Amino acid sequence: MLKIEHIGIAVKNLEEANSKYEKLLGRAPYKTESVESEGVNTSFFQLGESKLELLEASSENSPIQKYLDKRGEGMHHIAFEVEDIHSEIDRLVGEGFELIGTGPKDGADNKLVCFFHPKSTHGLLIELCQEKR
16 A cells, blocks of 8 residues: 545535535645546545545446435545555455455546455445556
């Protein structure tokens, strides 16, 4: 693991949340993006080497919508940047962490991503991300 790449925050309304975080951080998001495969609209704020990602559901059956319905707005996940996502998946599965899905997939911000289930990480959704080459 190289660093904390970003912290994901689930929000009900991306436009309103962007406005609030612009005031909080003193800057606009550097990027907004829709990820159809995940049913999510995102925005990213750069903070030094790390980022905040705001996540809004783009459909009723989006995982983010399910999260919002169950827990409300707030911290959704922590993402760690890795050099080789495939070897990190193998390492973590070997250590007993539960991978969600079958492996890396295309994510926002030009990344390959995968997630590990909160029940195997003391209640926190963990994302691994690797820059697409």
